[in-house]
Amino acid sequence: MTIPVLSAKPAPAPARHLDNLESEAIYILRETAAEFSNPALLFSGGKDSTVLLRLAEKAFRPSKFPFPLLHVDTGENFPEVIAFRDRIAKQLGERLIVRTVQDSIDRGRVKLKTPNQSRNALQSVTLLDAIAEFEFDACIGGARRDEEKARAKERIFSYRNSFGQWDPRHQRPELWSLYNGRLDKGEHMRIFPLSNWTEIDIWRYIEREEMELPSLYYAHERPLAVRGKNLVPFSDLFPAREDDVIETRVVRFRTVGDITCTLPVESNAATVEQVIAETMVASLSERGATRLDDQTSDASMEERKRAGYF
């Protein structure tokens, strides 16, 4: 037994951190291609799924991706993100499948309690419908374990039963990098190649790979409804309320989801370097700062995940 008095000398530089994360993600993507007959990659136009696409290029080019891209559109997304999504899919020459929550509403699969209810949580139904429609057996997503405490618990190959549910009490053990992709018909796997990436890793990678992102990730002027300490965005489709106080602020978005539940942060970071500098000193977590859907209750993410949400 040793009395621990070691000196912390910077170790001889091993292979670089981003290279290791990249290599692990490529490995996971290739295992997915090998172990499943019909996977899909969930692409929303957000920064994490855009990084996933770059990793898929690294894993599979010059061949085509062994999966289509799938987006579940709530119909409440920022228009510039949708435009970015379509342009990137086209640039890559990969097939993009879009399924909308409105379809699910029209077909009576989900009901809105009130006409103005956020459709964000309803997208699980649309996603599961799309999985059934195309018989996808694996869905690759850009979720990271550092985002949220329920996500911190998730496996890299995360099993879903035939109802699309996650059962956090009975996850398959996952040892080394021996991922078990075996399924019965009707079940599927959610696959998270970015599990071990943090928000700062994502930004460093975007910088290194000189990747383009939707413009709202960088500082811009935007009129916002000021509600308490929240700065709430609005659009033509989702206008501000009559009694809202509207102010123009310089902001950027740290996450990009639904316009009804994604808040910007005040920021002057207009370049990727500036965003990295700001992220490193941020005192609020990524979702804590920007997601209304996670603020409703302590376990909101877990509840949504159990029901099939990403």
Added chain:
Amino acid sequence: MAPLDQKMDTADDIGLLRFSTAGSVDDGKSSLIGRLLYDSKAVSTDRIAALERIARRKGEDVIDLSLLMDGLTVEREQGITIDVAYSYFATAQRKFIIADTPGHEQYTRNMVTGASTADAAVILVDAARGLSLQTRRHLYLSHLLGVPHLVVAVNKMDLVGFDKGAYDIVVASIEAFADAIGAKRTYIVPISAKHGDNVVNASTNMPWYEGQPLLALLEALPPAIVMHQAPFRFPVQLVRRVPVHGGEQIRQYLGRVESGHIKAGDEIAVMPAGRVTRVRAVSDFHGPLERGESGRSIAIEVQDELDIARGDVLTPPLLPPRVDDEFTATICWFSDDGFNGQGRYLVKCGTRTVAGRVAEIIYRLDVATLATEPNPETLRCNDIARVRIALAESLAFDAYDANRATGAFILIDADTNATVAAGMIALRDGEATAAGGSGFDVGL
């Protein structure tokens, strides 16, 4: 917040340390990690605010730091950890990936999940209660998994009045057990996760302790052993056909270099078949590579038209893996149903999955006494046993202590698809270990 930018910048260039926690239920693992993050100022203000809300609701005046890890509703209700929580943080010295694992016996499989990829295990012992059976099991499993560094944290020192005598008694029992299983490179630190003694900050309550606090120790642990020196191993994940000019196609083998390295011109053998060819090119997305280093996901082209498929392993002809349709291994059984001597299983080793069966249980290990019970008929959940696995076809593999990537396997139940056991292929008599292995075979 602390000047994190400076922290992260230096941390990017030095070794990442992945560590997992271990120990009995309620020994304070989640509290320790919560404390580590909290005292390092690595917890965002909104998460602290959420913990303060919970404390207020319960009428408590201090926040419960274990809730930073125990994120599931059931975990919070029961006050225990059920599955691994991963967290990510960096100091001026180092980046860390932490796997906080459950102590409850029922969830041992989740502890093993966290420990399987760890460079260090932080094993907690309750100073007041001493070394429990479950702590022994975790120490043993960490050692068996070849986790390079074992750090024992004797927690709840506040409950024994920070007394050196009480600490020495616990230390003696840990040392005796570590010696008995042959665990080397073991460190030991007296702490109080609840009050923060010797976690990030040195304790003023234990002036008799001459070592450093836990965090300083973790920052200083030698970096993970990169599998550079071990012989080249490349389990093929996928084969792709790439069109070249003249309408021809070349084949590229995609995978990750698990150990060693490879360059154009090197001779390689395709295992288990054993055919030999030469590497024509090594590349990644960006183009040709001078050398494919261990840990990198790459593409390899070879000179001859050989039948190479997913699951094959490319290796140097002079330093080949073993090839056999059976091997002996140490396994840890995970499924609640146990093993009844029957059952159809699949063995996944590297990128190959083959049908296999447990042909013989050579013995079961009693973790409390380290005694072995020869030839039991069945295995229960959490049993550790030496077994002989018979395979439907030949497999290329190494001993786990020689090469983790080609020596580890999982058993999958062919009927339920569940992962029912983790296995480590045993060394044969006289076989050399790699620097990364536990280097010890416990007479198993």
